[in-house]
Amino acid sequence: MRSEYQFREIEKTWQAFWEANKTFQAQVNPAKPKYYVLDMFPYPSGAGLHVGHPLGYIASDIMARYKRLQGHEVLHPMGFDSFGLPAEQYAIQTGQHPAITTEQNITRYIEQLKNMGFSFDWSREVRTSDASYYKWTQWIFMQLFNSWYNQETDKAESIETLKAILGTKGSIGLKAVCDEEVSRITAEQWNAMSADDQYAYLLSFRLAYLDDSVVNWCPKLGTVLANDEVKDGVSERGGYPVEQKKMRQWSMRITAYADRLLRGLDEVDWADSLKEQQRNWIGKSIGTDVEFAIENVSDKKIKVFTTRVDTIYGVSFMVLAPEHEWVSALTTPAQKEAVEEYVNWAKTRSELDRVSEVKTVSGVFTGTYVINPVNQERVPLFLADYVLAGYGTGAVMGVPSGDQRDWNFAKHFDLPIPSILDGQKDIEKQADPTKEGKYINSGMINGMGYKDATNTLIAWLEENGIGKGKVQYRMRNAVFSRQRYWGEPVPVYFKPTASGDLLPYLIEETELPLELPKIDKYLPTETGEPPLGRAASDWKYKGQYDYEWSTMPGWAGSSWYWYRYMDAMNSGEFASKEAINYWKAVDLYIGGSEHATGHLLYSRFWNKFLKDLGYVPEEEFAKKLINQGMIQGRSNFVYRLKDSAKVTFVSHGLKDQYDVAALHVDVNIVENDVLDLEAFKKSRNDVPSDAEFILEDGKYVCGWEVEKMSKSKFNVVNPDDLIAKYGADTLRVYEMFLGPLEQFKPWNTNSISGSHNFLRKVWRLFFDDNTNTSKLVDAPATPEELKVLHTAIRKVQDDLDRFSFNTVVSTLMICVNDLGALKCHKKSVLRELVILLSPYAPHIAEELWVALGEQEGGISYATFPVFNAAFLEENDFNYPISFNGKVKLTLAFPVTATPAEIEAAVLANDQVSKHLEGKTPSKVIVVPKRIVNIVLGK
RNA sequence: GCUUGGGUGGUGGAACUGGUAGACACGCGGGACUUAAAAUCCCGUGAGCCGUAACGCUCGUGUGGGUUCGAUUCCCAUCCCAAGUACCA
Known part of the structure; x- marks a missing residue:
């Protein structure tokens, strides 16, 4: 019985070990430098994860593990942006509470994520739809309601400072961000106002305020839609008519921060193209009204x-x-x-x-x-x-x-x-x-x-x-109300004035969270009020005042969640001062560029606001941002004869000789574009068992095209299937090996075997497949082996430091190939190799770490190998010798040789004179340790 | 139209600040081992050409120019693809 690389057992074992030993639990640890690496948290959809989702998570996990090896205290959390329309739509259709579907979906997501071996600190998991979380989303809303933007101090301040100014100076010279039509008053006028009138006047200055907005109203969905949720006058979801309607809506004065949002871009390490998108979105133009x-x-x-x-x-x-x-x-x-x-x-x-x-x-x-x-x-x-x-x-x-x-x-x-x-x-x-x-x-x-x-x-x-x-x-203030059920309730109630006008008031902070009430169905009321209008008649503030019936938008909960991860269990604050002052801000944030002008702008806005009030220390919440490219689908096609009594399919290479129709075929029964005929016959009802296939070279070859990944195109690849077949380590290595993280690229499972073979090669450096015995030896490493190892150490470190995840994989492959060729089974060398490999393939690394006699489970906190340039020193450099820029031969010279010495030696060389063909060089360029170029006249 | 990103072998990609284009991997072809297959290992693999041969020659990073001793890399023009889009005055 052979003992090959048994990835299934290995991966299960170590995932259980990490969980049992709380290996990745982070803590405030001032003795170590901190590193906060964050993924944009997912919306838990019913479809589960597809291979595109983990791309960014793998990259962030590699950085988290790499930084641990470098001695950092790493915060690497995961959670769920769990309020959203799909769960609500499902609830409307089935009557099931969205919390139930959400819970099921999250359970599935967690299972899939744990299968990938990510080093998340699950003890900090957050869900935006949990009352213990949205309590603090509501709390931040209350702070926004209680604040105004003072343009003199260029920051948000408590509404109390505004009251003081109005009482002494009025608002005539006041520099504040406010409603356009607000009337300017003197201190006397202010002081003469009734309390209700003063309160109403202040509403024009609050950062969270009520305003009539023209919105895309979809009567059928009973909700307001974003512009990009409307396509050709109908809702993207469901295709219902959409009309323009004026509605009284909560809004956020994000425009108050427009200039700071622009200036802040200069201090963050984000892609220039993304910054440009935000700049254009904010759209500052300096001009003149005439x-x-x-x-x-x-x-x-x-x-x-x-x-x-x-x-x-x-x-x-x-x-x-x-x-x-x-x-x-x-x-x-x-x-x-x-x-x-x-x-x-x-x-x-x-x-x-x-x-x-x-x-x-x-x-x-x-x-x-x-x-x-x-x-x-x-x-x-x-x-x-x-x-x-x-x-x-x-x-x-x-x-x-x-x-x-x-x-x-x-x-x-x-x-x-x-x-x-x-x-x-x-x-x-x-x-x-x-x-x-x-x-x-x-x-x-x-x-x-x-x-x-x-x-x-x-x-x-x-x-x-x-x-x-x-x-x-160009940027407008952000509408904050949603006519939906599955969102955070706005912590506001309405109380009539003496004259009967309704004014919004915040509930008491001690009454937070204001929990979502139970309702009979998740639709708007018969009179067109939001679903919360269906709540039982006792759902009232102090039993008598109506609460706000709209809920918060999807972006509310995601605009501050990175702080909650710092101190997720805290019931007295959104996060403790101690935690915030230690973790400060996100060092590396990874997510899709589709959030460029939504989430990433709102989050920066809320962060700046929280900073103005002194709750957080940093002006920008994410120092470094990487946008991973979208994984596109790669569809496969079969070609069916149009006029044929029998159902007949023609292989791709022969299809041009026939009249055929192309049909999508499930990519999961195609390997390297060759169709599994048996699986194909079984998979489809419209393919009879006696269907005929016109083959080329005995195979049915499918055509392919790059399209969006979607069920209807049969090109969705589920990571679970790949993990079952090749293991999580292989999938992690392969996704990184596909190409640069930022690049858009089609998913293609074809070459995953290369990544799997690579891990098996690593395994065979340690074990003999046939005899199941260790090959490891204690002998000291040779200079040649050390050179191979340290070449890899340098390149892995350099590439990880510039987030070039794909080239690290080839470096490791080269290193393993070279060590294999050298028949190197020396513990001292392989120990370092395993550490280099561990961020990419953590399970096999743990297993091999134990095989080396190291402490069980210790590789996560091992020390990253120290590069030693001495092992790479060469006596000679092989100079390419080019003639007018075209390389003809190479010649070795000592690295210590001067350009003049090299030039003389090159010109004296026999092979060189052959290429000179009797001509005299007009110039010789020697670039030390790079190239020699001989310039010949024309 | 505008903005941003991108065009390198059959495929994914590599080439870090201009210095041997095609690393690494897939696929493909050939071979070894095997009764056979799988697995593994070895060799070849950008295109074209010459030659018995070691080898040599020409072309080649969307296209056309330019700068340079030297360009996938820098500049100008242009075509194509993708995403976004608000003629922002």
Whole structure:
């Protein structure tokens, strides 16, 4: 009986050992440097994990284990973002409480995760849907409600400091982030207000506040949807109609933090592309609001926002969005018909049409003129659908000489293209947006440069009350209410004022958590109220006041969870000061880039807020972020004859000779694109047992394509199946070996045997397969063996330090191949190799560690091998000798040789002179320890 | 249209700051062992060409230019693929 690498027993044994011995429990340990490595926690869906999920978890686990070997105290937790719509949808269909489905799904996830041998500290597991967790989500909401943003101090402060300011100075000069329409009052006015009126006034300043928002309302789902949950006017989930509806919603003043969110990006080690995405999302533009008077209209002025106020003398037209509310009022009778026709046409165009058709110019003249405030020039007012009502003021000033879009518009409607800068070139052919040069034809700014001109104009506009400098952000405040059941209740109740208005009040902190009430079904009420409106009549604050019926959005619970992991059991605080001050922030955060503008922005916002209030020490919560690339599916196809009495399939290489239809085939019965015919016949009802197959070389070869991984394409690969067949260690090695972590790549199980063979080769360095005996010996290592080992040590360390997980695997493969060739079975060498391997393949490493006579279970806290350059020292370097950049031969020279010595030796060499063919080199370049290049004249 | 990312053998990929392109692995072909198979081991494997041969030659990192002694790497232009998207004035 052979004793091969028995991965099943080994993996079960060590997983049980780690659990029993609490091997990976982290603690506050000031004696060691800390390292916090975090995965974006998953939503526990009913489908379980597929091979794409563990990719990031494997990488983070490797870093966690690597940092332990380097002597760090490592916090590596896992939990579940367990509130969400799928569980609620399922509850609606089945009547089963979402908590039950959620619990089942989590149980399955944990089982799958434990099978992979991750070194999570499970004692810190969090679930956002647990009351003990969402108690603190509610608590943070209360802090937000009780805070305002003081622009003087540039941070959030308690609402009490605002009250004090209002009582002494009023709000006239107050620099605060607040509702736009808030009226400015004096201290006297404030002090004269009733308590209720004061309370109502403060609502306009709180960071969590109520506001009327236009939302995507889906009556059928009874909930509000995000823009990207709506496709073609219907809900993505279910395909129900969606309408625009104004609703009173809780919102968060994230815009208060816009500038700090931008600045913070400079201090974190995140991918530049991701930072750029966030910058664009926040969308800061510095510009000017300018008001244009309207000819023959005295009660209205058109406000435009421009980032190039310096070009205002170049305005030759003005454009309103077709949806602008003043369109009909500003249209002359003569133009009425044309305008109406245009507006109706514009309504039929999707935003995508308007975005992508840049080359076709469309628009219509309203018949009205506006007056340019700087030179009193009459300028025609147009409508055009390249202006969007939703952004800025819905009006644009047209400067054809400086903006290509405006230029196209002016050409099309035969409008003037005034030149305004002497630096502009060829503006009869195209626009030139340059800021270089001096202004011409530009009244008060003639002869100035860009900066002076801009400052002069803004000063003049402000002085005359026509405009003012303005910073505009694209990012809007975040709507925080959801008309759903399966989310955190908002810890608020409503109490009527003397006049009967309802005002929101926080519940007492001692009453947290405000738990989700039981309800009969998980749908909105018959009157369209959120599901919580169905709660029993005694679900009221102090038995008399209605609670808020909407719940919090999915991102609430995930916006602070990394702190809960620091001290997950704490019932008195979200985490203790001691824990927060030790773990501070996440050192390495791994997750998908789809969260770039959602989770990663909200989390940064809440973190900054918690810092302002002094609860946490760091401005940014994740120092280093890696986005793992999505694993795409690799579908396999069979080709069925179209006109055939018998069901017949043609192999891929022969399909072009027949008329065939391609059908997806389950990738799990295909190996290296060769179909398992028996399994195929059994797997499908539409394949009779006498189906025929036209084979090539005796095999049925399938075609393949890269597609999204989905059930309908039969390309989902379950990690459990691979673990059963090859083991978790093999899967871990293989997923890392697939390619760079960040890269998008198709899943392909084809070459997993290579990773498995690698581990078996490692095993055979220790054991004889046939005799089941140890091959290990105590003899001292040879210089050659040490060179092989230390080459690997250096490369593994270098590559892990730059998160190049895939190249570490090849390094280990080379090392094992080389040691195998050297027949090296020496304990001192293999001991170090096992440590290098352990972050990738921890189970086999534990087993081999014991075989080496080391302490059972001790490899997790072993010491990472110390690289010694002395073992790699070489006397000679093999110089590639190239001629005009093309390498022809190599020659060895001592590493101590000087370039001059090398040049002389090279030129004296026989082989070199053969290649010279009698010519004299015009130049010889010697780069020490790299290359020699001989330059020959042409 | 715009933004971001990406195009290297039959396949996944390697080449760290410009210095022997194709490491490592899969697949494929050949061989050894075996009654046979599996497993294992050995050899070959970018394309094309010449030669009896050790070997040699030409081309080659989407395409076209450029910089350089030397370019997968830097610059310009261009094509294709993927993801995102809000004409942000």
